[in-house]
Amino acid sequence: MGKTGTWRVFRPVIDKEKCIKCWFCWVYCPDAAIARKEYPEVDYDYCKGCGICANECPVNAIEMRREEK
Amino acid sequence: MNIKDLPEDENYFTPGHTACAGCAAPIIVRNMMKIFGKDTIVYTPANCLLVFGGTYPYLSWKVPYLHEAFENTGSCIAGVSRAYKKKGKKVTVVGFAGDGGTYDIGIQALSGAAERNEDAIYVCYDNEAYMNTGIQRSGSTPYGASTTTTPAGKKIPGKLEHKKDMAEIMRAHQIPYVATMSIAHPKDFLEKTKKAKETEGFRYLHVLSPCPTGWRADPAKTVELARKAVDCGMWTLYEAEYGEITNIYKPKKKIPVEEYIRGQGRFRHFTPEMVEELQRWVDEKWERLYGEKP
Numbered sequence: 001m002g003k004t005g006t007w008r009v010f011r012p013v014i015d016k017e018k019c020i021k022c023w024f025c026w027v028y029c030p031d032a033a034i035a036r037k038e039y040p041e042v043d044y045d046y047c048k049g050c051g052i053c054a055n056e057c058p059v060n061a062i063e064m065r066r067e068e069k
Numbered sequence: 070m071n072i073k074d075l076p077e078d079e080n081y082f083t084p085g086h087t088a089c090a091g092c093a094a095p096i097i098v099r100n101m102m103k104i105f106g107k108d109t110i111v112y113t114p115a116n117c118l119l120v121f122g123g124t125y126p127y128l129s130w131k132v133p134y135l136h137e138a139f140e141n142t143g144s145c146i147a148g149v150s151r152a153y154k155k156k157g158k159k160v161t162v163v164g165f166a167g168d169g170g171t172y173d174i175g176i177q178a179l180s181g182a183a184e185r186n187e188d189a190i191y192v193c194y195d196n197e198a199y200m201n202t203g204i205q206r207s208g209s210t211p212y213g214a215s216t217t218t219t220p221a222g223k224k225i226p227g228k229l230e231h232k233k234d235m236a237e238i239m240r241a242h243q244i245p246y247v248a249t250m251s252i253a254h255p256k257d258f259l260e261k262t263k264k265a266k267e268t269e270g271f272r273y274l275h276v277l278s279p280c281p282t283g284w285r286a287d288p289a290k291t292v293e294l295a296r297k298a299v300d301c302g303m304w305t306l307y308e309a310e311y312g313e314i315t316n317i318y319k320p321k322k323k324i325p326v327e328e329y330i331r332g333q334g335r336f337r338h339f340t341p342e343m344v345e346e347l348q349r350w351v352d353e354k355w356e357r358l359y360g361e362k363p
Contacts, residue, residue, distance in 0.1 A: 002085035002127055027072045027255050028292050030095040032084045036077045046084035050091035050281075051289030064289075 004031065008049030010064040012042055018061035025053035025062065070259045075103050086129040088121040091288020093278040093295065094194050096252050098122075098165060101192065101274075104262045107132060109161045110153070112146050114175060115139040116167035117201040118194070142166045143178030147187035154188065161190065161266055168195040172208035172235050183242040183271045190265055190272045193235065196280035204283045208233040211303065212350060213343050214335040216283075221338040231350050236275045236307075243312035245270035251277055251306055253296035257318065261308060277304045285334025297329040302351045305358050314358075323363055326351050 014025075016039045026034045033047040034040045040053075054062040081102035088095050094117060102109065111134045113119045119136050122129045137145050146164040153160045166175055171193040179191060198216050199205040206216040211232045215221035219228040236249045246268045248261040258276075265272045279295050281288040298304040299320060306318040326348045330336035339347075355363045 004085060004087065007090060023072055024255075027075070027100060028096060028252070030088060030090075030092050030099075030291075031086070032080050032082075032095075032099055043084065048090035050291070051287075052091060052291055055289040056292050 003045050004048050005045045010049045011067050012062050015061045018059050024056050028052050072255050081131045083129045086121045089282050091281040091291045093291050097194050097276050101262050105161050112164040114142045114166050114170045140174045142175045143182035146189035147182045150189045163190045165192045168209035169199040169207045183244050186270045192274045194276050194278040196278045198283050200280050200283040239273040240309045246272040247309040249275045251295045251299050253292050300324045301326045301329040302355045
């Protein structure tokens with residue numbers, strides 16, 4: 001229970017080559033599903049796929065991909 | 070204070086809560102809690118946060134947490150704060166109330182606590198309607214917004230009245246600290262939160278909290294909407310100490326209000342006259358707060 005990742009329709013995928021480590025995604029994530037490791041890491045157990053991270057990323061390093069069954 | 074100065078893994082409001090995707094309330098609460106720290110007592114009245122933050126047997130809070138009736142935020146945080154003071158413990162007491170619990174239902178207890186200058190922080194996260202119970206209009210709902218109690222149709226074009234300026238009412242109480250904040254300005258947000266924590270006496274923080282469900286907007290645009298609200302003047306960021314505005318943020322370029330309301334379903338029925346009316350209200354507010362014409 002509580003694993004809100006099952007709600008997700010679109011999955012954020014981070015392109016590490018484009019990432020500038022500004023950590024906006026980490027601050028803006030409503031679900032604390034992005035961890036501050038060497039690069040941002042998404043916890044897909046909790047990510048609801050709202051897309052705020054992708055929308056706010058200043059270098060467009062996050063892509064929202066449709067979840068496949 | 071920069072976002073990189075925030076503690077990395079300290080989450081006092083943990084993932085697994087059941088807020089709608091794209092909700093701004095957990096962004097507000099989670100980042101504030103990182104600054105308030107572990108010696109914090111949290112109170113919430115009836116609001117979305119109460120429901121998604123913990124329904125038995127689950128709880129997202131990692132700090133002592135209590136909830137009481139809808140109208141009691143002011144009195145409960147006052148009581149908790151006094152009890153801890155009597156025991157000689159130094160804690161931060163925070164009440165997180167929504168706009169309904171602040172503008173309408175909780176204003177009496179809030180005003181009382183402010184007048185007595187109780188040592189507590191009151192946070193109003195303002196999503197501009199009673200979202201928890203199904204989007205009913207509140208004192209905070211802006212002009213023309215369609216809600217379930219002010220449905221836009223043949224009889225009325227959405228809410229007929231303008232938004233009440235709650236932060237100004239709190240400023241008139243001349244309490245030690247009043248701040249209006251936005252999630253789209255994280256540096257400003259964190260600095261104000263830190264200042265609130267360090268100030269003694271009654272502190273009132275007011276954050277605009279875009280609600281994708283109630284505003285009928287794209288969940289991904291939550292932060293973008295918060296930013297546009299500041300840029301168009303619908304939401305003004307300032308700090309006030311003992312009733313005097315000490316710091317006010319002025320957008321570099323003022324955008325027309327139409328740019329903000331576009332993409333929000335609650336304003337979908339707007340006619341050019343209605344846009345004009347909303348713009349007039351925004352310009353008046355701008356002139357009042359900045360002391361000059363936009």
